Amino acid sequence: MKKIALIFLFLILGSFFDDSNSIQKEIINGKVVAITDGDTFKLLKKDSTLIKVRVANIDCPERKQPFSKRAKQFTSDAIFNRSVQVEVLKKDRYGRFIANVYYDDKKNLSKELVKAGFAWHFVKYSTDISLQVIEDKARRNKRGLWQDPNAIAPWEWRSNKKNNKKQ
Template sequence: MQKAFLIILLLIPFIVLSQTISGKAVAITDGDTFKLLTKDSTLIKVRLANIDCPEKKQPFSAKAKQFVSDAIFGKIVEVRVLKKDRYGRYISNVIYNDTISLNYELVKQGLAWHYVKYSKDKNLQSLEDKAKADKVGLWQDKNAIAPWEWRDHKKKKVKL
């Protein structure tokens, strides 16, 4: 019995990794985070994988949030879960309108960075490179600050 329990515990991370969840996007927190209401009325917090949208006080933050709202709010989406983070959010790739990757679209529209620290997705990097070259969205600003640098700067400022 203990052996079976141990095996189940070891398999849980793999079950979550291969999970696909459908549900309605019921709240948009920001450009890369939203809440999903599943068919069984479970509310889960979803964080888009491999990208990072501007923080609230950064340029293009509101545009990223609005883009996500226009794309998925009130609609049924498919959430392809990669893992859960330390905050309990489902780190995921999100598909809307049956075939469109929300993660890719945000980068393509110049509303998010490819979060290279956590991703090796060559498609995301290509999309970012093209958006940058075409000066799309946040790439209109030649001094655009990545959200992780913005957050790091804010932390250092608070400590001073």
């Protein structure tokens, strides 16, 4: 029991001294000019350059998957043709900026999509445990895609499509 307590203490203390917490994240302000799908959009920066942004920590239904159009519409209603603040976490292999997206007095788009039931918490790429709490509540309340008791996560949908093509 003492070992577990010590390990826990070291983990907590380590987070206070972790240099990665002090890294300055890039903040980009711009106007949303196109919605690709529920979790991806194009942003026109103040210097007139166009970038593609992928909303961090979540995954919305894929095209042709149930609730895909509703997720895209939710994102469009929330941010299309509006100014947003993008907190860049990294770039992905496709050159998209993976980012936290803030709009309307600091609303977090990831959390709003999950709360409405139009996105999964993408646990594989996320350390934001608050998103899981929000998803669990949306599931219990059968919001959005959680009305379907057999909802298929987008990463499983993509994997199934890829496996079907191989056969």
